[in-house]
Every structure is written in structure tokens, then in C-alpha cells.
Amino acid sequence: MRLGRLASTIAIHIRGKDLPTYTPSVDMGAFVIVVNAEKIAVTGKKRYQKLYRRHSGRPGGMKVETFDQLQQRIPERIVEHAVRGMLPKGRLGRRLFTKLKVYKGPEHPHAAQKPVPLPISDKRIMLDK
Amino acid sequence: MNKDKIFKLAKGFRGRAKNCIRVARERVEKALQYAYRDRRNKKRDMRGLWIQRINAGTRIHGVKYGQFMHGLNTENIQLNRKVLSEIAMHEPYSFKALVDVAKNVFQKQCKPKQLLVQEKTVV
Numbered sequence: 551m552r553l554g555r556l557a558s559t560i561a562i563h564i565r566g567k568d569l570p571t572y573t574p575s576v577d578m579g580a581f582v583i584v585v586n587a588e589k590i591a592v593t594g595k596k597r598y599q600k601l602y603r604r605h606s607g608r609p610g611g612m613k614v615e616t617f618d619q620l621q622q623r624i625p626e627r628i629v630e631h632a633v634r635g636m637l638p639k640g641r642l643g644r645r646l647f648t649k650l651k652v653y654k655g656p657e658h659p660h661a662a663q664k665p666v667p668l669p670i671s672d673k674r675i676m677l678d679k
Numbered sequence: 680m681n682k683d684k685i686f687k688l689a690k691g692f693r694g695r696a697k698n699c700i701r702v703a704r705e706r707v708e709k710a711l712q713y714a715y716r717d718r719r720n721k722k723r724d725m726r727g728l729w730i731q732r733i734n735a736g737t738r739i740h741g742v743k744y745g746q747f748m749h750g751l752n753t754e755n756i757q758l759n760r761k762v763l764s765e766i767a768m769h770e771p772y773s774f775k776a777l778v779d780v781a782k783n784v785f786q787k788q789c790k791p792k793q794l795l796v797q798e799k800t801v802v
Contacts, residue, residue: 570736570767570774574728671738 553590555675557632560584563668564637564649577645583665584652588625592617602631626652729764736767740778750781 566572566579592600600617620628629652637643651660658665670676682700688710689696689703696706734744742750751758756777758766767774 567731568735568738570732570739570764570771572728572732572735671741 551590551675552678553592553628553632555672555678556584556590557629557636559668559670559672559675560629560633560650561636564633564646575642577642577649579646579649581649581651581663581665582668583658583660584629584650585656585658586654587629587652588621588654590621590625590628602628625654726760729760732764733760733767736764736771736774737778737781740775740782742778742781746785747778747781750784751777753784754780756780 560582562568564579564582566577569578571578597618598616602615602617602620603612605612615623617628630647630650633650634647637646651658685700685703685707686697688707691697692703692706692710695702697703730744733747737744737747758777763774763777766777
């Protein structure tokens with residue numbers, strides 16, 4: 551599974567753009583659970599060259615990590631970072647981001663909500679498979 | 680007299696703009712300008728929203744918005760986007776019938792190409 555293609559489909563479902571009742575001012579999308587987050591892939595040399603930056607607010611406080619370092623440390627953050635960039639920024643966007651649940655490994659604690667497998671209709675993902 | 684009208688229009692404004700005439704007068708002028716502009720913008724925004732909704736509704740059935748509208752235009756169905764989006768939201772089976780009409784147009788258009796290929800192989 552490629553990172554950007556997966557994140558794009560997730561963002562569409564969280565926002566609700568696949569439903570004909572789409573309303574941009576209302577939170578009417580679906581919750582999305584992502585498992586096996588440590589198996590996400592990127593092409594080319596991105597695994598060792600893609601940088602994730604964060605700043606602590608203090609001078610000289612910029613911290614930089616590469617993709618594989620972050621994947622070993624906190625793999626969920628990679629998917630969260632990608633999807634957050636694809637959701638709208640603002641109050642509603644932050645609320646939508648809380649609908650994303652990412653887990654390392656194949657287990658998740660939401661079996662009580664009876665999740666349905668996500669229907670993927672993106673040609674690029676289907677061609678990869 | 681004018682002040683009363685201004686304060687009536689300034690209800691719900693933030694801070695001093697609802698209470699002090701000098702600030703309120705500016706804010707009310709701006710509010711009326713925005714209202715003028717947005718009465719025209721609202722028509723554009725609503726059309727975009729209808730198109731997004733129709734797109735979502737057709738993609739459920741595997742057809743994209745552009746192909747769908749092309750199919751409807753070829754069949755001379757004059758339903759506008761507002762009505763189509765309402766049908767997509769509230770009448771899913773009727774909407775599926777419309778999507779099938781658009782799909783048929785594409786199948787009819789694809790057939791002539793297949794005949795050309797067959798002629799070449801015969802020769």
C-alpha cells in the first residue's frame with residue numbers, strides 16, 4: 551500500500567465526499583480504522599530521504615527525522631501526518647481528524663462497532679494489486 | 680434616525696461594532712457590501728455543491744460526473760443540476776436509472792470502434 555494513495559482514499563471517506571448527501575459545513579463522513587500501519591510503503595528513495603520535521607517553538611528547536619526512523623519509532627504518525635495534510639484545515643478539519651484511528655499491527659479495539667472493509671475504487675491502487 | 684437603522688442592522692456584531700456608532704457604521708457598510716456580493720456568490724457556490732453531490736452519487740455506480748453529464752446531454756435530458764442532486768440524495772433508485780441511461784450512451788458509442796477492429800483482422 552502506497553502512503554499517498556491510501557491517505558487520499560481515507561481522506562475522501564472521512565470527509566464524506568463519496569456520499570451524495572455531502573455537506574461541507576457538517577461532519578457527516580465515516581470513521582476509518584487503519585491497521586498494520588507499520589507496513590506502509592513509499593517508492594524510490596523516499597524511505598531514506600523523506601523528512602518529517604517538527605518544531606518545539608524554542609529557537610534551534612527544529613527536529614528532523616527520516617521516514618524509516620519515524621516508522622521504527624511511531625509508525626502510526628506517518629499515516630496520521632499524511633491524512634491530516636489532506637483534510638481541510640480549521641475547526642471542522644480538526645474534528646474530522648479525530649475520526650481517523652490508526653493502529654500498529656492487525657488488532658484494533660473497535661470490534662464492537664462492526665467495521666466494514668473500506669471500498670477502494672481508486673484505479674491506481676487497484677492496478678498496484 | 681439613521682443611527683437607529685444602523686444599530687438595527689448591527690445586531691450580533693462583535694465588540695464595539697454593535698454599540699458605538701462610529702465603528703458600527705463602517706461595519707454595517709461592509710456587511711451590506713458583502714451581502715450584495717454574496718447574493719451573487721451563493722448561486723455559484725450552490726451549483727458547485729450540486730455538482731459535487733452528483734459526482735459522489737454517480738461514482739457509487741462507477742460513472743464519473745463528466746461522463747454522466749455527457750450521456751444526459753446526448754440523450755437530451757434537460758434536468759438541471761439542482762434537481763439531479765436532489766434525486767441523488769433522496770431517490771437513489773431513480774438516480775440509478777438515470778446513470779444507466781448515461782452508461783447506455785457510452786456503450787452505443789463504443790460499438791462502432793469494435794466493428795473497425797474486426798474489419799482490419801479480416802483483411
